[in-house]
Amino acid sequence: MRYYIIFLFLTSSAFTSSKNYIIYHKKIQIAELLIRKGNYREALASYQAVFNDFEIAFYKDLHNASLCAIKDGNYDLAIKYCEKLVIQGYLLIDFNATGFSKLKSTLKWNRFVQRYDKLRSYYLSTVDQNMNQKLHDIFEKDQIAASSGNIEFQDSVFYGNALLLNKIYVSEGFPNCNIYKDTMLLNILAPLRHYFGLVNRLNDNHGQYEGRIYENMNLSSICLNQLFYDALIQGKILPTTYADNISYFDSENRFGKLVLRIDFDKEKVEFMPWINEERLNDINQLRVSVGLFPFDNSTSYLLNNTWYSKYPFREIKSAMMNCESCKSKLDYILLESRIASQFSEQYNKEYDKFGFILVDYSNVNHSYLVGIKPYMRNANNSNSK
Incomplete structure (x- = not known):
């Protein structure tokens, strides 16, 4: 049984705005x-x-x-x-x-x-209070299903909500999610995110989604993916909002992923794409097409005004070289992590961010330490670079 629905990045014929x-x-x-x-x-x-x-x-x-x-x-x-x-x-x-x-x-x-x-x-x-109430009611059903622990019940609600949202957005238009600052954003996005996640899980189905509930799903009758893309083009949602939600549970990671490369040889912290090199060009084309920055050598500017721009290489090198209690690779990694954490906390206390609304890329969860092995002088059989 195939449940595929293709995510097309095309402009709807109903889209009439002169501004992209x-x-x-x-x-x-x-x-x-x-x-x-x-x-x-x-x-x-x-x-x-x-x-x-x-x-x-x-x-x-x-x-x-x-x-x-x-x-x-x-x-x-x-x-x-x-x-x-x-x-x-x-x-x-x-x-x-x-x-x-x-x-x-x-x-x-x-x-x-x-x-x-x-x-x-x-x-x-x-403010359209009637629309807000409709969306809030759908959101409440979404949250009950998401916390139920019953995957079939959850997915049936996600699908039913998608049918309702499809009808609402086709007839009344898509809401201005990121244009206005109000409390409705989560109400709007959560059911959409769960539906797109359902679609992605079904597309990546390895036989775990079987039964009448899934057999009766007619995903081709739902055009939320196209409506969501049109909302992006029309200036109703942000590129990050689009990418984060449309790729929920996307095993292919279509927009790519960034990790931090912490280079102790060059004493430099920079981003590196966590994707196969052969996919980089296709992913960058997709990212640029939806208004995201490409992964290239200039990406590391996103770390400006974060604590990583002042990463304490010298302090960590000195501490590692003089650590008599460090006997293993893990000991040294924990030492590096402890010093880095202390430094980041102090930096964030002192640095005046002036209240700009910018994505904080210092919260990237994955990092890759390069050139750290020479400072692990007491470690035995270390596999670090």
């Missing part, structure tokens, strides 16, 4: 790179250029642009972006984030606060 938001996201990557380099004025100029080309901006980008304007002393522009943020769901409490303090000490901010209630009322008038 893949272009938007590629330009935003440039602005975020400039932020990571500390070039806030140039980053602000990049944001302004993007906002001039695209009528609707994602709230994270308005947030970052506002902070760049504050860094640049352009408080009028910062207030303009703050007003747009309120219209897209921000509460006053959201401006307590690091980075807004200088702006909040000005008269311009006081005048903004006086306009806040009117701006907030406008935002609330745009």
Whole structure:
């Protein structure tokens, strides 16, 4: 029995927008790179250029642009972006984030606060409460099924929810997931993520999904994959939102995976793709096509402004060379991990991140230590490089 449904990356014939938001996201990557380099004025100029080309901006980008304007002393522009943020769901409490303090000490901010209630009322008038309730009801069923421990019941609910969502989104349109800052994001994405995971598991089926429940699933009648892609093109979801959800339980890892290469010879930390070399070009083409950055030699800029940019190579080398209690490879690895952990905690306490909304790539779970073996002088039969 085959349950295959093909994930096509095509633009729907129903899509009529004149703007392709893949272009938007590629330009935003440039602005975020400039932020990571500390070039806030140039980053602000990049944001302004993007906002001039695209009528609707994602709230994270308005947030970052506002902070760049504050860094640049352009408080009028910062207030303009703050007003747009309120219209897209921000509460006053959201401006307590690091980075807004200088702006909040000005008269311009006081005048903004006086306009806040009117701006907030406008935002609330745009919220479709009936749609939100429909999506919340589906989300509640999704969560009950996901925690049931009964795989057939779980998958039957995931499939039934997908049928409902397909009907809703075809007739009423896909919601603006990442444009607005509200509490509905999880309600929208969780059932979709579980459905895409179901599809990926069925496509990777090795005989474990049998029975009437699965035989009766007509996945070809559901076009959520296409609707989700169209939402990406139309600027309703972020590339990371798209990739993370569409590839849930994807055994082929279609968008690739990054790991950290910690090189003790070069005293350098950089990203390396955790994929077969022959797949790299195809994966990069796919990543670029959905607005993600490619895996190349410049990827390591994503570690700027993280503790890995100040990785304590010398401290770790010295500690390992002078560790008399270290007798095995594991002893040395634990020593490296302990020093690195202490250093990262201290760095994160002292470093002013200024409240930008950027992906924190320092949380990558997998690392590869290179050139560390010479410092394990007491270890016997070590297999480290």
